[in-house]
Amino acid sequence: MKKLDLRLWRMIKQSKGQFFSIAAVIILGLAIYVSFSMTAINLENTKNYYYEITNFGDILVQLVRIPKGAVEDLRKIDGVEMVQGRVSFQVPFRVQDPREKVTVKIVSIPQTPEQIFSLYMLEGAPLRNDLKSTVVLEQFSDARGIRIGDKISPYINGRAHPLEVVGIAASSEHVYLMENEQALLPAPEKFGVLYVSEDFAQSAYGYRDSYNEVLVRVKDLDQIDEIADKLEDRLDKYGVKRVIKRDDQLSNRMLSEEISQLQKTSSAIPLLFLIVASIVIVIMLSRIVKNDRTVIGVLKAMGYGNGEILLHYTKYALAIGAFGSLIGILAGIQLSGMLANMYIQYYNIPILRQDIYYIYMVYAILLTSVFCIVSGLLAAKSVLKIMPADSMRPEAPKTGKRVFLEKVKFIWGPLTFSWKMVIRNVARGKKRFAFLILGLALTYGINVVPVYMFEGMISMFELQYGDFQRMDYTIEFSRPMHKRAVGEIKQLIEVQHMEPKLEIPFELKQGWRKKVVTIIGLPRDTKLYAFKDKAGNAISLPENGILLTEGLAKALNVSIGDQILIKNYLPGKSDVNVEVKGIIRQYLGINAYMNIEAMDGQLAEKGMITGVSFLSRDQVREKLTNVKNISAIQSITDMKNSFMQFLDSVIVSTTVMMLFGGILGFAIVYNSTIISIAERQMEFSSLRVLGFDKRDIVKMITKENGLMTIIAIILGIPVGWAMCNGISEAFNTDLYTFPVIITPATYLYAAVGTILFVGIAQLATIRKIYHLNFIDALKNRVS
């Protein structure tokens, strides 16, 4: 080894703490980068492979009724690869606890050798072609403890149909199982899927030789829009309710969005970490170079050139980068395996295609090298200015100047001597001070984000259920009813207030833009929905016309006053043009709202409703359990409970993220304090001679760090705000709007977190102050 490299190696050994604390930041950043990137691509491949082997359906058409023969005809459409009809309906599922309302979707599976959405059998045998067997979707069987051989009885048309569980399977159609788009989270114990033979489904539901859903697989995904349009035309006479393309399929969309978010996160977070690491490297190396002034002079006197000396110090940064990359990449590979397994479990994907993508390692190394080289050169560039002869002379004392604050008498006057010194010290190293503040402000910002996300989740929930929707319960009917049903339910339970509702999915069109959404019809004077616009002003439901949610208005590119076309699938009903009367803010789901009186007249049958919402303190579930035609009872309390469960997992990830931010803060403060102590040995020693004791010096450093932390937190507030905005922008989808509501509490919690980590770093350096040999420091000027 070259002797200069040997010197570097020993230098690193002497400053292990600093070396490892910076490396830790790089390790974290790269571990996140490598693992997230690889997990994202592995998940994407797994998804595609899973979809391929299970024949993922590209288009699903829901319709009133279509005869078998008509489905066969669809094969002739250009570009169609496979067509399959099926019967699918949701029915109540009786469980032991009568208060619990469980719904299952019964789906028929044809006896063809190949099926669209073919099941991935996990246990037991494939479905038999009889009237007594069923295969249960894994999530549901897991959540309800259903085992092979169990007898289960869904209620179909008011009658129990006993079925024997012969198998348990996963389905690519339901990697993310949600009852509908309004559901906040999957609740596999409340909603499941049972696969049955075609014969059983058709006879039980009264669909002999016909279906209510058509699945299509296309040859070329680029043609999916044309084919969907053709299907819609051809099937119009069979009462098309909804055409769902692959990209709009709920389960696929949730999974795909998760993957793309993972991809976005995989580059943003590591970049932040590398920036912080670079800042710390610059601070630390500049200090080393400054301290090595004489050494650099001697090296130059010996005949070492500027380039060699520059490289010598840059190598320190590179060593940190190399070590950080190595460990970070190894950790990233490990983590990627764990993450991928976690994801496929969460998304109920039974297979995992996993490869190691070396390209991310190459990127990681390149990126780290660039950051380290740049920060190394930036820190060591002062080497160039050192003349060998000058460096032998003791450095001229820094010009002592009055700081600006001293002119502000009413602030400066009352300050104690030690505070005056603290402020002068801080003002003296302006560049270092600026770097430090920047680093700490970033740390603070990183701490704000998880707190904000945690609080954002809660506020999103509270805004949706409490502020916007105010009912205690909603009931969905299993088929449309007349509004007389409202009176009938009121006789069964005690309610404070009840409103009918009419929910039907339609395709909304404006120019070439279109979107299938559920239009909800409500009484004009609804007390259970509080519509508000973007600015938070209350809006009432217009007599005619329609209210759109923000996301929907954006997707259709419409504003207030525009006309939109509602395509009506219902047989015998024609398409209707309506005016957009308002754009409302809704955090979960996308919907359109109309006055129920206008809606049933124009779009459906007069007096038709599909459910009710109400306020009640009665034992709703018990009393309505055996009531016919109710497919689901949803209570806000249930949703709150499942939301609380979900929050538990959010708490874990919040903590992890804060810990990441904390490691950054630690690295910054630990390094800068160590540097500051080394840099000011002489000063501290002189203070000791003057009669200051070690504790006074610790106090002084604490005051300096405290002052910087406070300034950094103040500057970090806009940084955090910007980060949260970015996050919310990245997380906003059609399905939900993540509100940017950052409360003072968020800033406060983040500040507490930051101060805590700064404090820990400070504690780690106290030992160094106590071990400082003050006498030696005074005697020896030369290193």
Next chain:
Amino acid sequence: MNRKVLMRVENVSKTYKMGEVTVNALQNASFELYEGEFAVILGPSGSGKSTLLNILGGMDLPTEGKVFVNGKEITQYNDRQLTIYRRDQVGFVFQFYNLMGNLTARENVELATEICENALDIDEVMEQVGLGERKDHFPAQMSGGEQQRVAIARAVAKNPLVLLCDEPTGALDFKTGIMILSLLDKINKQYNKTILIITHNAAIGDMAHRVIKMRSGNIIEIKENTNPIPPERIEW
């Protein structure tokens, strides 16, 4: 005596700013240094001797005047050329040794020889300076005299044209100082190396072939010593 000129200093002046004051460190200095001679520049602190040494060693540039080494004008050299000059033709010995604290004695010498072309055998040089046994010690484990011997070995092992020594005994006690001077004397004779010492200690002048006296940036006298005494007999 037919002496070959190794270095020629022509009307060299140096002014520099220290804070807000301009210092005339060197004014119109001219002299010659001959090959194989043992010369001493003598003067009190602030006389400009260090400045002169730095300019000779290619560590600093004069404000005015020229310096020739083996006929080549080094005061015309650019940064890169000066670096090569320092690398191959000059060996420095400093008052405070300036060894790398985290390298052993031998490694400190290697640090210097690694980059030059006709370096001497390190172990032999270490032997010569009397450090054969202590090669693997770190500076902190050595006495001042030992450290200075490492510094001399470091300068000599490069096999330079000239050894420039800046107060080499300044930080040492009398006995150790004499030992270092004897070592330098030995190197001058054994390797026929040109040695230039700067010091404020007039006694050291007694062992030199020539003494160049300086005061306030000016050379005031150049004295030939027809009969230099061995360093062991010097006293101060």
